[in-house]
Amino acid sequence: MNNSSMYFNCLFCLAIISFNILALLPIKSRAELLQTDTNQSSNECFSLSGETDIDNSFKHYFQSSDYYEQGKLSEAVESRKIAIRLAPDYWLCELQRDRGLGEEEEGKRYYESGLNEYKAPNGDRKKGKTDLMSASKKFESIGNTECKNEVKSLLDSILKNPSPNNPKLKKPPSSKCSRR
Missing domain, CATH: 1.20.1440 (de novo design (two linked rop proteins))
Known part of the structure; x- marks a missing residue:
């Protein structure tokens, strides 16, 4: 295996791990997602994806919280994954903001x-x-x-x-x- 394919495989594995971690983030309300802080505001995160993508992403995100409350864990995770796929830059920004x-x-x-x-x-x-x-x-x-x-x-x-x-x-x- 050459270095470039090893590098690609490593990046691919990191992306999958990050994606699964993002799918398990705690459920937040829309108000919490819109609140700002001193580090980096959610408004900055909103500017990283298109408005339609974020709206659709939020629909799936909140649907995942409904599934979670109903005890449908696998549906909740799948819905969360769809939300992340629709606006990955936004969710990565949120994750980094929370970590900071x-x-x-x-x-x-x-x-x-x-x-x-x-x-x-x-x-x-x-x-x-x-x-x-x-x-x-x-x-x-x-x-x-x-x-x-x-x-x-x-x-x-x-x-x-x-x-x-x-x-x-x-x-x-x-x-x-x-x-x-």
């Missing part, structure tokens, strides 16, 4: 955990630094440079002044980088 929101939440959790662990009187400073580095990586992976830079600045300050009384540790995370 989860990554951002995890980054915020690591940031707060690391900060609290490091400045606690009996805290594990090594774990605190590790959590802060994990937060920085999470923010970087989703392109949130503002929070990544905030965490990096704190880490740099800790390297220069490792004391739990470091003035930077007294400052809470910015509202954009915090779960509060």
Whole structure:
């Protein structure tokens, strides 16, 4: 088997796996699909497919939720697959948007955990630094440079002044980088 056919087979397998994962996404209401967030709005996802394709896709998507409620799981999955085939770019965008929101939440959790662990009187400073580095990586992976830079600045300050009384540790995370 040559390299190009192996590459094609690998891409084909990834496409099938992605397609099946998309088919099992949790059912959302139309309102949830239309809601916007700070990462990437659903409106941006709508612009990736034609309006007719998305309307037909939604019909199948909501039909799949009816099947699901009736206990017809195989029909629900098939209907969901049809919905995805009609507007694949839209559904991939939604999947990436949902994943990004989860990554951002995890980054915020690591940031707060690391900060609290490091400045606690009996805290594990090594774990605190590790959590802060994990937060920085999470923010970087989703392109949130503002929070990544905030965490990096704190880490740099800790390297220069490792004391739990470091003035930077007294400052809470910015509202954009915090779960509060």
